[in-house]
Amino acid sequence: MRALWFLTWRLLVNSIRRTLRHPVRAVVFALTVGWFGFIVVSNVVFTISTRMRNAPQFPPNLITINMEGLLALIMAAHLVMLWQPLSPSTGFASLPLFTQADVHFLFPSPQKRLVVFLFLLLTRGVANSLFTLFVLAFLVLVIGNDLIVNALTGRQPSNITLSWTYPLMYLLAFTGLLFAGMFIALREERQEGFRRRVGAAFWSVIGLLAGMLGAQGYRAWSAGYEPLQEVVWHVLHNPLVAIPLLPLRGLAEAALVFYNGWTPYVTLGFLIWGGFTGGTLWLLVREEGWLYDLAAKMSSLTTAHILRRQMPAHAAYQDVVSYTASLGSAVPRWRLLERWTPQGVWALLWCNSLLLWRMAKGMMLSWSLLLGAVLTALLLFLQRYEPKMYPMVGVVLMYTSPFFSLFLTQVLLVAAIRRAEMNKSLPFRAEHIVCMEIVPLTLSVWLLITCVWGVFCMLFPQGWAMLTAHGLRVFSIVPLWHAGMFLVYLIVPDQSDYTQRVLLGMLLLPVLFLTTLPTLVVWAMGAWLSLPSLIGAVITLVANGSLAWFVVRIAGARYMQVILTD
Amino acid sequence: MLEVTNLYKSFRNVRAVNGLSLHVQAGEIVGLLGPNGAGKTTTLRCICGILRPDAGQIIVGGYDLAKQEQQAKRLMAFIPETPNPYELLTVREHIQFVAMCYGTIDTFRERIEELLQRFDLKEKEHELVATLSKGMRQKLAVACAFVHNAKVFLCDEPLIGIDPKGQHELKSELQRLRDEGCAILVSTHQLDTAERLCDRVIIMQAGRKLAEGTLAELQTQAQMADSTLEQVFLRLTEEAKDAGAVVSDVATSGQ
Numbered sequence: 001m002r003a004l005w006f007l008t009w010r011l012l013v014n015s016i017r018r019t020l021r022h023p024v025r026a027v028v029f030a031l032t033v034g035w036f037g038f039i040v041v042s043n044v045v046f047t048i049s050t051r052m053r054n055a056p057q058f059p060p061n062l063i064t065i066n067m068e069g070l071l072a073l074i075m076a077a078h079l080v081m082l083w084q085p086l087s088p089s090t091g092f093a094s095l096p097l098f099t100q101a102d103v104h105f106l107f108p109s110p111q112k113r114l115v116v117f118l119f120l121l122l123t124r125g126v127a128n129s130l131f132t133l134f135v136l137a138f139l140v141l142v143i144g145n146d147l148i149v150n151a152l153t154g155r156q157p158s159n160i161t162l163s164w165t166y167p168l169m170y171l172l173a174f175t176g177l178l179f180a181g182m183f184i185a186l187r188e189e190r191q192e193g194f195r196r197r198v199g200a201a202f203w204s205v206i207g208l209l210a211g212m213l214g215a216q217g218y219r220a221w222s223a224g225y226e227p228l229q230e231v232v233w234h235v236l237h238n239p240l241v242a243i244p245l246l247p248l249r250g251l252a253e254a255a256l257v258f259y260n261g262w263t264p265y266v267t268l269g270f271l272i273w274g275g276f277t278g279g280t281l282w283l284l285v286r287e288e289g290w291l292y293d294l295a296a297k298m299s300s301l302t303t304a305h306i307l308r309r310q311m312p313a314h315a316a317y318q319d320v321v322s323y324t325a326s327l328g329s330a331v332p333r334w335r336l337l338e339r340w341t342p343q344g345v346w347a348l349l350w351c352n353s354l355l356l357w358r359m360a361k362g363m364m365l366s367w368s369l370l371l372g373a374v375l376t377a378l379l380l381f382l383q384r385y386e387p388k389m390y391p392m393v394g395v396v397l398m399y400t401s402p403f404f405s406l407f408l409t410q411v412l413l414v415a416a417i418r419r420a421e422m423n424k425s426l427p428f429r430a431e432h433i434v435c436m437e438i439v440p441l442t443l444s445v446w447l448l449i450t451c452v453w454g455v456f457c458m459l460f461p462q463g464w465a466m467l468t469a470h471g472l473r474v475f476s477i478v479p480l481w482h483a484g485m486f487l488v489y490l491i492v493p494d495q496s497d498y499t500q501r502v503l504l505g506m507l508l509l510p511v512l513f514l515t516t517l518p519t520l521v522v523w524a525m526g527a528w529l530s531l532p533s534l535i536g537a538v539i540t541l542v543a544n545g546s547l548a549w550f551v552v553r554i555a556g557a558r559y560m561q562v563i564l565t566d
Numbered sequence: 567m568l569e570v571t572n573l574y575k576s577f578r579n580v581r582a583v584n585g586l587s588l589h590v591q592a593g594e595i596v597g598l599l600g601p602n603g604a605g606k607t608t609t610l611r612c613i614c615g616i617l618r619p620d621a622g623q624i625i626v627g628g629y630d631l632a633k634q635e636q637q638a639k640r641l642m643a644f645i646p647e648t649p650n651p652y653e654l655l656t657v658r659e660h661i662q663f664v665a666m667c668y669g670t671i672d673t674f675r676e677r678i679e680e681l682l683q684r685f686d687l688k689e690k691e692h693e694l695v696a697t698l699s700k701g702m703r704q705k706l707a708v709a710c711a712f713v714h715n716a717k718v719f720l721c722d723e724p725l726i727g728i729d730p731k732g733q734h735e736l737k738s739e740l741q742r743l744r745d746e747g748c749a750i751l752v753s754t755h756q757l758d759t760a761e762r763l764c765d766r767v768i769i770m771q772a773g774r775k776l777a778e779g780t781l782a783e784l785q786t787q788a789q790m791a792d793s794t795l796e797q798v799f800l801r802l803t804e805e806a807k808d809a810g811a812v813v814s815d816v817a818t819s820g821q
Contacts, residue, residue: 003666007652010663014654014694100650105660105710108614109667110639192578289618296616497654 003111004119012498019492019499024558028491032506040141067259072232074252075245078173081132085125085178088185088298096496097124098295107292117291118284121178129174131502133167162262166254169269173251176277183283186294209241247272345428348436356412356440364444367408371401371448375455391463394456395470401452402445402478406512409441409482413489420493420562431556438482438552445478469533476544477519483551484515490558515551518543567592567749568613568718573622575608575773582608583619584773590718590749595740597764598753601803605773606753607647610720613751614644626718640668643716647723647753649707653696657687660695661710668714677713685709686732700727708736719743719750725759737763761795769799771806 020026088097098120106116187194213231216238220230234241242249250269257266284291342350378393416437423433453471457464488507492500519540526536568590575583583605590596598606611617613624615631615638624631629638651660661681665674682688685705690698698706704727711719719740725733740750740763754760760767761781769776769784777784781798785791788801 003663006666007655007663010659011652011654014656014659018654018694018696099652101652103616104644104646104649104707105651105664106667107616108639108642108644109664110636110669111667113635189578292615293617296611 001115001119003109004116007106008123015497015499019497019503024491025500025503028507029503032503032510035510036138036506040138044141067256068232068236069229070256071249071252072235074255075235075248078248078251082173082177084128085174086181086184088125088178088181096299097121098299100299103292103296103299107296113291114285114288117295120295121182122175125178126171126175127498129171131505133170135505160258162257165257165262165266166251169251169254169266169273172270172273172277173247176273176280179277179280179284182294183280183287185298186284186287186290189290189294189297205244209244212238212241247276345432345436348423348426348428348433349439352416352436353440353443355415356444364408367405368448368451371397371452375452379459391456391460391466394452394460394463394467397452397456398449398467398470398474401448402474402481405445405448406481406485409445409485410508412441413486414495416486417489417493417562418564420559421564424560429556430559431553434483434486434552434555434559438479438486441482442479446475449474449478466533469537472534472537473519473523473540476541476548477516480515480518480544480548480551481512483548483555484511487511487551487555487558490555490562493562493564515547518547567627568751569623569625570609570613571623571625573609573612573624574620575605575612575617576620582773583612586622586770586773586775588751588768588775588778590751592717592747592749593744594766595744595750595752595764597760597767598751598770599755599757599760599767599799600770600776603772604770606770607722608773609770610644610722610751610753614642614720615639616644640714641717643711643714643719645707645711645719645721645724647726648700649703651695651698651703651706651710653694655695656692657682657695657698657706658691660706661713664710665713670714674713681709681712684735701729701732704728705732708739712739717748719748721750721752721754723754724752725754725756757794757796757799767795769802771803776806777802 020029102116102120184195184198213234216234217227217231221227235245236242236249246265246268249265250272253260253263253265254269257263340350375397378397419437424430426433449471453467456467460467485508488504488511492504492507494500495504522536522540522543525531526533526539531539568588570586570588573583573586574581586605586609588596598609600606608617612619612622613626613631615635624638626638627641629641631638652663655663658678661678662671662674665671665677670677679688682691685708687702687705687709690702695703695706704724708724721740724736724740728736737759740752744750744765752760752764766778766780767784768778777787779787781795784795784798784802785793788798788805790798790801793801
């Protein structure tokens, strides 16, 4: 154990040292921590000084209705949040649970197999869950004004002493699911198809529940009731649905323990997750002899990652080939693009567009389908209740769809950074290379915005001017967002390093805020000066375009110096 | 010192090692040869305890690896092919970590200076492994294998990536260890090196042992007197490929 603690400690210390030794990263780190600190402290101080005497009092009915909806929402959120540990091979691809270094130097040593395996699993795997808890804690401090006021005034019960409940249950659930994920992977190695069978059983249950809830919602909608409220009621009170969802209910009740206090569901949640974690651990212990086999297999999946660091350019292209090969189909082709044979720097645009299409076709299509489904549901809802809201919803969708597509952008930017080593040797100006990396991403998001704009202009032709004005604003934000994000990735390029990854997570939020700020300022000034909407949009376009070019130039200078192992 | 009996190892539907038996005596260097995919690395990984065999027995210095894993592992040192050390440790910390793993931290301070000097790592002592070249990483892996007093050395392509001076030193080191009574199993594609360095070689193909013996014994089996190991190797592996069957062990048939 001493050796394992030494390893973990030194890796952490050296990672932080390496990050902070770099002057740019050190300054950025200080500014980011300062920014977060300022938000938290100022928010708390402001809350205490201004609202202590006027703690909000909610009417009891409103609290009950909101609480049930909130419970259901938090349960749904956990379904999304907790997939990662169940799929340890892909869920921890960037920050691997096991590395080739473990296989080469730790596994052949006389350390106890089970101790080594569980130590690495818990320190590296559960560290991932701590990041989620850190984000949640930050959100509570920033937006949980009422909570702080209640805790300080004691006017409403806030149960602040129970604040350990949710983190503990979340850690328990994460650990149990991680053990389960490892067990499934272990069995899959020796019994091919095991994962598929478990997955089929899981999705059957989820599908059945979703079908039941959908039917109840539709029935309520047909009868003129509020469908969402009906669905929430069934999630929480219909035994057929509520019992299978008890583990999620436990987590949701633990998250709301500040307001609701310790309910029986919290006790049940601890019992369920505790039992589940214990059970899955027992299954792993029974398979002790095969644990290194699994770890070695999982580390070989990250060998490609190590290769990327040694030969990033080669690996970037290899990624595409292996990804398509894994699909078992021919390389996807885009014949229109293949017929275009540009020269000079435009060849980079051609190449990057082709790579983007081949790497992200699946993700882009699923994202478009999801957006389409949301759009249809919204339109059906509005058609029935608020037809006049069409343009406003269109505007909201135009802003939110590129924002959510930033998750996809993150994945693609990692690939773009890996290409840097090869691209740097090309006879082009750095800012042009950066532009050619950003443009394909921007074009794909623009296409998405255009689709939303087109749909809403058809449905509500009278609102075309407003839709177009906002469309232009969103168009101009997208390249600025991408340029800002690209710059952040250039500052912290090594995503296999814990510290750099955390720093990236912390940096993205302020960068997105700062790159959105000019649009907000121009919009506010336009409203103050009563400027026509289209003129405001054109000013935004010019301002954001200039800023994007400015950021691209800074990114260009940084691009030529980027070294992944630096 | 090292005895492997009827070793089997499969990955899903692929049988990587198929009933392999071998032994390495104290004071002997045995070469493990074979074409790509023959099962050499899997064999070494099973012996050093990274992979669990599906069947078979591995005895190291009298300890059964399956039942007395810690004791058996304490006697072994493994030099991996293309080692990937912990990039965020310094060279010194890396060697210290390995010493801690083997419980030899008490003698670490005495040995570290000698190891750093011997493998040209002194200048890089406080640098992160991430900054080392491929050859230096290989040297670090070799230095780590010498941290504890191993009696069995398992080397998977140990000479790849090392400069000629380093190769010469490593070969001398392996010969010195042999003279001190260690058992050494070396997997390699460098047949001329194997010919000069190894007392005996085992040729593997498709997870099985194709042939085993000294160069003279292999020449007899291949009916190629005065041939090099390379010529013998090519003949035997081609023949086995054509016949689709494994030729019996020279040493066994000779007995």
